Amino acid sequence: MDFVILSIVMLAIGVYGLLTNRQLLKVFISIELIATAATLNFVMLVAAPQGLSEALLILAFSVDTAVSAVILALLVIVSKRYGTSDISKILSQMQENEKLEESEVEAQ
Amino acid sequence: MIELIVDVLAVGLIVSAVLALFLDEVVYSVAALSGTFLFTALIYYFNGAIYAAIFQFVVGIGTLAILFLSGEMLGEKSLKKTSPARTAGLFGAGVVLSLPAIFLSVSGQTDVASNVNIGDALWTLRGGDILLQALVILTVALGIGIVLFERRKK
DSSP states (O other), X not given: OOHHHHHHHHHHHHHXXXXXXXXXXXXXXXXXXXXXXXXXXXXXXXXXXXXXXXXXXXXXXHHHHHHHHHHHHHHHHHHHHHSOOBHHHHHHHHHHHHHHHHHHHHHO | OHHHHHHHHHHHHHHHHHHHHHOSSHHHHHHHHHHHHHHHHHHHHHXXXXXXXXXXXXXXXXXXXXXXXXXXXXXXXXXXXOOHHHHHHXXXXXXXXXXXXHHOOOOSOOSOXXXXXXXXXXXXXXXXXXXXXXXXXXXXXXXXXXXXXXXXXX
């Protein structure tokens, strides 16, 4: 079993999901998978004694949790504001809003 | 024996990651993600990293609880459901993707040495990190509190 390859595969799956999925929640799941791949490397590969690698992992977990909380809060705000969790719909609504604002400025 | 168990867990980890990303139903995706967290914690456990396994399990449970709630809030109710054939295809793709990790090797070191107590590692070797981390969390909490207070005033 090679944990380098395992975490690279996990990272690749996460990045692929991040690039191809249009649902906000799936984007969040992709980020979680990328973070899991990184922490897997921390425990299994770090060139340090196990206790030290686990201590580093705890730091990584706390950062990961904070990042997840911020991302989730942003997702909830965006989906409530635009009424959808589809990225393409959100982008088209943003463009429409920009056009409306520009036309209002021109009218003034 | 343990190597075989870890191999099976690695296959389960990749399969559940693929299912979590590509299943159409949000609730099933989150359930598959719970499998990812569980398999990761078990891999840590079987490699002797018990504290890491416990932390992974606890953090995973918290994340999943939030994801189930937000999945209901954010997930749009789609009529499209994943067909059994697609699920089987995703399962097969996950198994195929996990094979390189089992049969190939790019690193010499797969096991970790166990000669530092986690208490020493946390407080003696990484004490500065722990204190700075506490400072960051306190600052973020204060920032959130100030933002909420300003909003309430408006």
